[in-house]
Amino acid sequence: MIYKIVNIIFSGLFILLTLLFIMSDWPLWPLPLLVVLYAIFMLVVSTNVQFNFFVKAYNKNPDFVENAVALSFDDGPDENSMKILDILDKYEAKAVFFCIGKKIEEKPEIFREILKRGHIVGNHTFSHTRRMGFLSSKRILEEISECDRVAQEVGGVKMNLFRPPFGIINPKTRRALLRSGHTVIGWNVRPYDAITKSPQVIINRITKKLERGDLILLHDNREKTPDILEQLLVILKQRNFAIVRPDKLFNINAYN
Template structure:
């Protein structure tokens, strides 16, 4: 079912309710329940990039020919990113870093270091605002384009990949992405490391049902990420998993 069809069905429901009311019938509870169901449905669809409802997102590739997983990091660059880069170097692992524009401005040298060491960078908007789900299309477009401009200025790259903050994809984000042409990269392994204090719990969430073609989401702005990453890379080696860059996992281009 497409979003357009959902809107049409909801409009028919509202019109039917108005006509019934005009004829002296007020279907109160059915209409209220339908409105609540519509709101819940939109919340679920908008906050789950893996559902590929509003846009196609690259979340996992179980058909990848090798026993491999991909690593990705959000919300940098920050000083802690350098530790992440050193750990990745020790294990000869490459990853994707989805960077916030204002943090690129603050740490341009770290942003360039990510690229220099053979990792890829992607767009994570300029400000990573918590109001992402409520922004109009024009503001979302500006958030994406402004991040692109900073990345091109500081890293000399034209980013093709976009990861929405908090995984929020709604019709307004969809319209903005149609104009920018970015490809959306989601994830299918999310350990909630940004809100969980225990490294052990985070590591268990990642490794419990890990399978080939998985795309793991971590955050390089969290102090505990280095510890988690090193332990994860050891476990991957023990289980004979390779790590590949996300663009290789999906055979797509990171840059235009």
């Protein structure tokens, strides 16, 4: 709805400025300026799922009844995922793992182990291509559907949750999701662990302003993640934060 309203506003302004230019001595420069501003605006809102601009995404729930946060892991399954699962077991914590379809094919036993230990899984597309923002809606739908197919074949689950690679949501992704029917999960705590070397910097970014209902994004394909996770869970316990799965945090269904 917001997307449609913004398009109507920009279109109306463009038509108005065009008419002013044709029918009066109004200068031409506002027209290209408006186009540039629109392009910049669309780029910004397309690269951050938290804006909820094209689709509704669940990013946090400050009204949750418990003093709790949720953990999410992207880009697995990975050999590293097993260490993460052991640490989560140690602290009796549950999480969501947004899995890449081709990695599920490569590591089916780890995918099944995630499910066996009481965690939930979500769709992170089949290939996690860096060209995600340039794919057609048809191709995006194929990426989502193929990941669903593999997850169902390997783990017997029909995933309802979807997290877009790199947080990219644009009109083409929106059209694909309208057809697939997935529920979009974002985040509101992103420590950039995939590009930051220092574990302490990552932990500080997570814990500095952590609040009830926050959803933390981490990556289980990074060697430093298990150590970061264990330190984080100790801090969360000290601060009396419980850990809940995102489906419970947002009261939504993980599977269809």
